[in-house]
Amino acid sequence: EADIYQTPRYLVIGTGKKITLECSQTMGHDKMYWYQQDPGMELHLIHYSYGVNSTEKGDLSSESTVSRIRTEHFPLTLESARPSHTSQYLCASSVRGDNSPLHFGNGTRLTVT
Amino acid sequence: GENVEQHPSTLSVQEGDSAVIKCTYSDSASNYFPWYKQELGKRPQLIIDIRSNVGEKKDQRIAVTLNKTAKHFSLHITETQPEDSAVYFCAAFAYSGAGSYQLTFGKGTKLSVIP
Numbered sequence: 155e156a157d158i159y160q161t162p163r164y165l166v167i168g169t170g171k172k173i174t175l176e177c178s179q180t181m182g183h184d185k186m187y188w189y190q191q192d193p194g195m196e197l198h199l200i201h202y203s204y205g206v207n208s209t210e211k212g213d214l215s216s217e218s219t220v221s222r223i224r225t226e227h228f229p230l231t232l233e234s235a236r237p238s239h240t241s242q243y244l245c246a247s248s249v250r251g252d253n254s255p256l257h258f259g260n261g262t263r264l265t266v267t
Numbered sequence: 268g269e270n271v272e273q274h275p276s277t278l279s280v281q282e283g284d285s286a287v288i289k290c291t292y293s294d295s296a297s298n299y300f301p302w303y304k305q306e307l308g309k310r311p312q313l314i315i316d317i318r319s320n321v322g323e324k325k326d327q328r329i330a331v332t333l334n335k336t337a338k339h340f341s342l343h344i345t346e347t348q349p350e351d352s353a354v355y356f357c358a359a360f361a362y363s364g365a366g367s368y369q370l371t372f373g374k375g376t377k378l379s380v381i382p
Contacts (some may be wrong), residue, residue, distance in 0.1 A: 256301075
């Protein structure tokens, strides 16, 4: 089934560790996004991509980085995790075009101790 | 860039009553307005959307209205049920500069339907 997949679903990690949150979509979408969201709260755009080798920073300043080497894959990396990074991270994708809804993954709930 | 204001932030209604959530946007060039529902612990899911050439759209108990002149759009849920309890996000799609089009989200409305 075409969908957008995020792993891991939950992650507890110590301060200073490097982590990569995985996001893959099988819908053939060009555009992909990363949002940070505390549960039930506002969605903050931290990174987005229009296609392979395209990455842009979003509205919320973030210490994370992203890469887009393949159309279907958009991983997010934190070089050195901090307690302030504790949050939920949602990946999303959409087709290229003006009036395109976003499809969200199930999210990764990150806790940094 | 686009700015989307959403009200109220929390809303409690009795089961069977109607619920209305309102959003305003700042960019008159915005042309697409989706609404997302996010149940507790789950991902946001698209429930209805409307484009700027349409004033109203209905899907069973859910409707969205758009007033382009006033730059506001609203979500209407009739005959509310406990399973409608969730956080609802409005969004507006607009040009955000440097050839970039983005969805800007409101801050969300937590709807509680009381049985």
